[in-house]
Amino acid sequence: MRAVIPYKKENAKSRLSTVMTKEQRETFVEKMLLDVVATLRKGGILNIDIITPKACDVKKEVKANIIEDDTDLNDCLNKYLSQKEEPILIIMADLPLVKFIHIKDIVASKADVTIVPGKGGGTNILFIRKPENFRVKYYGSSFENHCMIAAQQKLSIRVYDSFLASTDIDEPQDITELLLHGQGIAKDYAEKRFGKKEGKGRVKISPFN
Ligand SMILES: Nc1nc2c(ncn2[C@@H]2O[C@H](COP(=O)(O)OP(=O)(O)OP(=O)(O)O)[C@@H](O)[C@H]2O)c(=O)[nH]1
Numbered sequence: 001m002r003a004v005i006p007y008k009k010e011n012a013k014s015r016l017s018t019v020m021t022k023e024q025r026e027t028f029v030e031k032m033l034l035d036v037v038a039t040l041r042k043g044g045i046l047n048i049d050i051i052t053p054k055a056c057d058v059k060k061e062v063k064a065n066i067i068e069d070d071t072d073l074n075d076c077l078n079k080y081l082s083q084k085e086e087p088i089l090i091i092m093a094d095l096p097l098v099k100f101i102h103i104k105d106i107v108a109s110k111a112d113v114t115i116v117p118g119k120g121g122g123t124n125i126l127f128i129r130k131p132e133n134f135r136v137k138y139y140g141s142s143f144e145n146h147c148m149i150a151a152q153q154k155l156s157i158r159v160y161d162s163f164l165a166s167t168d169i170d171e172p173q174d175i176t177e178l179l180l181h182g183q184g185i186a187k188d189y190a191e192k193r194f195g196k197k198e199g200k201g202r203v204k205i206s207p208f209n
């Protein structure tokens with residue numbers, strides 16, 4: 001089996017632009033990618049591909065196989081899947097809270113397709129046992145898209161229920177979860193820029209100036 005991480009650094013995480021500059025967001029995604037790769041390795045996955053529009057945007061220290069493809073997220077992944085005959089784990093680069101134990105659990109799934117939902121309708125991780133004929137449809141309500149695609153192909157589905165694996169870092173409030181529950185270098189990076197503001201309700205981030 002192999003894992004593939006789609007990754008785009010340029011102007012990444014635009015939904016965080018109210019709290020981070022473009023340079024900070026681009027550095028932040030580099031850190032999250034390193035966390036995800038380290039977690040996969042700890043989870044026993046040694047064959048890791050990164051699909052990216054610009055190979056030089058992936059730092060040398062990220063020890064993975066780099067595939068350069070400047071087509072959009074769905075097109076590059078669908079081309080990739082069509083060429084694969086072994087089980088494929090698609091994992092997004094913005095998941096610094098995922099732990100190796102989640103990876104081990106997910107790849108031990110007996111289901112044809114295991115889906116880790118992302119917040120707000122997304123898909124954070126997809127484990128596809130027979131990828132050759134499976135096609136992804138990210139963006140919008142991609143969790144529902146992927147359930148529907150699997151059902152149309154009469155594939156069995158497991159929805160993997162995990163707070164940490166379902167927390168992708170898209171919006172400022174997601175950084176709060178990283179500060180509260182993170183352990184890796186993306187958390188260290190966030191801690192240098194944000195404190196936690198506590199009140200009666202949910203904890204919020206408070207940017208240091
Ligand atoms: N290869 C590739 N990966 C992409 C592309 N767009 C997004 N990604 C990756 O897909 C995953 C999910 O992307 P998003 O959560 O939308 O991240 P983003 O595009 O940086 O964030 P926003 O600008 O806030 O939408 C992340 O791992 C991104 O790095 C793309 O065009 N090509």
Ligand SMILES: C[C@H](OP(=O)(O)O)C(=O)O
Nearest residue numbers: 118122123138139142170
């Ligand atoms: C790519 C997209 O990511 P989100 O915008 O939900 O983080 C999705 O999961 O479909």
